Amino acid sequence: MKVLVPVKRVLDYNLKVKVKADQTGVDLTNLKMSMNPFCEIAVEEAIRHKEGQPNVAGSHYKAGTVTEIVAVSIGPDQAQETIRTALAMGADRGILVKVDHEVEPLAVAKILKAVVDAEQPQVVILGKQAIDDDSNQTGQMLAALLGWPQGTFASKVEFAGSKVNVTREVDGGLQTVALDLPAIITTDLRLNEPRYASLPNIMKAKKKPIDVKTPGDFGVNVAPRLKVVKVTEPPKRQGGVKVKTVQELVDKLKNEAGVL
Amino acid sequence: MAVLVIATHDNASLKEATSKVVSAAAKIGGDVDVLVAGENAGAAAAAAAKIAGVRKVLHADGGTLGKQLAEPMEALIAPLAAGYDAILFAADTSGKNIAPRVAAKLDVMQVSGVIDVLGPKTFVRTIYAGNAVLTVESSDPKIVATVQPTAFKAAGEGGSAAVESIAAPGAGKATFVGEEIAKSDRPELAGAKRVVSGGRALGSAEEFQKVIEPLADLLGAAVGASRAAVDAGYAPNDYQVGQTGKVVAPELYVAVGISGAIQHLAGMKDSKVIVAINKDEDAPIFQVADYGLVADYKAAVPELEGELKKVLG
């Protein structure tokens, strides 16, 4: 089956963001950008269902379950690098939908719906959230627009005939749902550990095709619905004190903080 | 103006998060109704009717709603939207699962994780793991939002809203297969007044249970963990506190052997009092801790238990 994996270019997770002095947004100038970690997990999952895990006895990943992996990114020209990373990991080809400003999850979902209509994948695997806007919306929105079932926050994905079983990380523990294909899956942290692309694979990825489109090609209006009023620094927590002993700690908790 | 709050419950009981989202709804203004969708959820509906300020409780009951799967929940909620200016969910795993489906169905751009309501269409939320605070104004005709319950005070009791039954939807293309939900006598992490969390330093599940859990029980606290501790299997996934786990804001948060990565801080930095026990005096957790103890937890935690026993009586 064909799998579509949307990938987002975001500020690298190791870096701390700076809020602009004029409160219009955050300053990303000259900062390292990387693939959103949850998207990396999505790419890895698709690849494992394509390659299988011949060296892992009893693995639920079966070679050939997935036959083609298409990585899509919606973003500026540089998002091609993010697609190249997915291709170097093992995706087969890429689609860049070029937009030079931020696109809200609803518009992203509409563009992805159009890509799904054109590509007809059986499954779309997305990250559960992007670590920049922390919205956690796109997969669910895409599922609603397509009328497909969804398995969000996945920690295990098992294909079984015309269905896929998805184990989900929920508040009380784990929940498993069976979804009729085609379906939407969003990844949580424990689904897998993404691989690093090897140098030969990075070289090979340079030859894999990337199609470049625009939202207009799909007739999608990407005008934002939410107006940014301002972006500010969070209130700073007052740095506390270091206590020297456990006794001093308990005394302070009881008599100074009053929380015991 | 009317606002619909989607209740958080497990059929048998209503969760406090519901009362907190009702407070957020009251800040939007207008009438506040609560939807309780479940299976044999009469008790939860009755509890929702007692929340102060609630006009009406809508109660949909049926086999398709027992696990509140996103597909039937969307089928139930989207048609109800016609009667409301805003639909609010708690920003827990259930609300996060369902709300965007409803929003997309209504062609509305959702506002995620609201921490303050400044007007009927103006909301505050955080981005970048809480390192920037964003105020947005929606231009959509309706609001669909998830609300961070820890940011709002629970609405009181004393209401006596009417409960109106509505029909449950049919089954969707997803079916419930099973679940592993841990039963525990400890308070629930998300709403707990005290939390004790353990990190990678604990080194094993046995050690986590031996060190973190007794300290939590002594304090009557919920147990949390860092991602590293969960990934390594020292603690179950639902213990994870942080940007991509649970957000907590207890009166007392004790971090044991946790370094204080920004992703972890995002989930606990609004706690009233933070205690950190870490053997590295430069660990970033000390920058947010009210009381930092530079020590090996192996000696410090048993000693702490001894001292606590004296003062807790």
Ligand SMILES: Cc1cc2nc3c(=O)[nH]c(=O)nc-3n(C[C@H](O)[C@H](O)[C@H](O)COP(=O)(O)OP(=O)(O)OC[C@H]3O[C@@H](n4cnc5c(N)ncnc54)[C@H](O)[C@@H]3O)c2cc1C
């Ligand atoms: C996409 C993404 C999402 C993430 N989401 C989350 C999230 O939601 N929540 C989260 O927590 N993390 C999250 N992380 C991970 C985060 O970046 C950190 O890796 C993680 O929080 C580290 O966990 P830790 O503090 O337990 O481990 P470490 O950083 O390894 O810290 C262990 C600490 O224990 C101390 N220590 C060691 N031995 C002892 C001892 N004997 N006594 C006392 N102290 C000791 C050390 O000094 C050190 O400070 C996320 C990361 C990514 C990329």
